[in-house]
Amino acid sequence: MNKSKGRVEIAMICIIIGIMIVMQTKSINNLGGLVTTQRADQMLIELNQMKRENDRLQNNVITLENDISFFENEASSNNAVVEKMLRDVDAAKDQAGFTDLEGPGIIITLDYKDSDGYDPFQANSVLLLFLVNELNAAGAEAISINGERIINSSEIRLAGSHININGKKNSYPYTFNVIGNTSTLKSAVNMRDGILDIMESNYINVEVEESEKITVFKYNGTINFKYAKPIK
Amino acid sequence: MLIPLLGLIIGVMLGFVLPIDLPTSYTSYMSVALLAALDSVFGGVRADLEHKFDSHIFISGFFGNTLIAAFLAYLGDRLGIPLYYAAIFTFGTRLFQNFAIIRRIALNKLQEKYKH
Numbered sequence: 602m603n604k605s606k607g608r609v610e611i612a613m614i615c616i617i618i619g620i621m622i623v624m625q626t627k628s629i630n631n632l633g634g635l636v637t638t639q640r641a642d643q644m645l646i647e648l649n650q651m652k653r654e655n656d657r658l659q660n661n662v663i664t665l666e667n668d669i670s671f672f673e674n675e676a677s678s679n680n681a682v683v684e685k686m687l688r689d690v691d692a693a694k695d696q697a698g699f700t701d702l703e704g705p706g707i708i709i710t711l712d713y714k715d716s717d718g719y720d721p722f723q724a725n726s727v728l729l730l731f732l733v734n735e736l737n738a739a740g741a742e743a744i745s746i747n748g749e750r751i752i753n754s755s756e757i758r759l760a761g762s763h764i765n766i767n768g769k770k771n772s773y774p775y776t777f778n779v780i781g782n783t784s785t786l787k788s789a790v791n792m793r794d795g796i797l798d799i800m801e802s803n804y805i806n807v808e809v810e811e812s813e814k815i816t817v818f819k820y821n822g823t824i825n826f827k828y829a830k831p832i833k
Numbered sequence: 834m835l836i837p838l839l840g841l842i843i844g845v846m847l848g849f850v851l852p853i854d855l856p857t858s859y860t861s862y863m864s865v866a867l868l869a870a871l872d873s874v875f876g877g878v879r880a881d882l883e884h885k886f887d888s889h890i891f892i893s894g895f896f897g898n899t900l901i902a903a904f905l906a907y908l909g910d911r912l913g914i915p916l917y918y919a920a921i922f923t924f925g926t927r928l929f930q931n932f933a934i935i936r937r938i939a940l941n942k943l944q945e946k947y948k949h
Contacts, residue, residue, distance in 0.1 A: 608836045608837065608881060610877070610888050610891060610892065611836070611837045611840070611877045611878060611891070612836040612839060614870070614873065614874055614877070614891075614892075615837045615838070615840030615841040616841070616844035616847065617870070618867070618870050618871065619840070619841045619842065619843065619844015619846075619847065619848055620844045620851070621844075621848075621863065621867050621870060622845060623849055624848060624854075624863065625855070625863050625864060627848075628854070628855040628856070
């Protein structure tokens, strides 16, 4: 019968479509889970905001450094000025990441438990950057990864089989010490389809811990601007 | 209507069993091909319900549409023209049209059944 013949062919094609659907879902999972376009747009906006904020802070640091040299010149003549200068220097150092800081916040531990030779951090090293980005967007005041303070010139990039942070080699487990509003930070990273969901879909073990007292150590390098000169 | 569904289920199970893995860089072409394939099947079901089903047109349409859609998406990537939008638009629109017609035919059949 003509009618049933058509259905058999449709069924055969449906088998092929079924295989295609499974292949597609498999490879999308391999890509690192589904990232909706809305989420991508949102992250782009966050990234741009971060860039602007970074520029502003960098300008702040430059002005403060100018202030320091100005106060140093004044120091010999006026003691009150010296005091104010010292306070300003300390505040500037806190913001720039040159002092050890302490406060409430969260500790995020990222690990990979299986010993099959696969390194999810090597495959998706950008996820660490995304996490820092999310934390900064959620108002984190100080972040360190495995004791490396994240400052505005810190890099997080795959170099060979390690991830370089502040020019130093790191491998998993990664411990993020974050000072900030505990509940805001937690909800920002635990958001549905958020950064920790993405990490878990990339086989990364995630543990988030709240703490009343977290220490974030200072940045151990120096910043020297060779090319950038403040505009007077 | 049950046989195609059965085929789909068999296909999904086969897909899980068979060790086929698509390189991740081909996902966008695969998605367009999948859309073209779905469009062909909806077209086939519609033709079947209208008693105009021709297996040659159906089979050639399925493979032709799928391959051309994937090829156009690939070519578009190489040339910097997002041609897959054209494929998505065309096949997507047709998918909905075909479904609307299938729905109408099915409803008509149901109505006739309950009249008598």
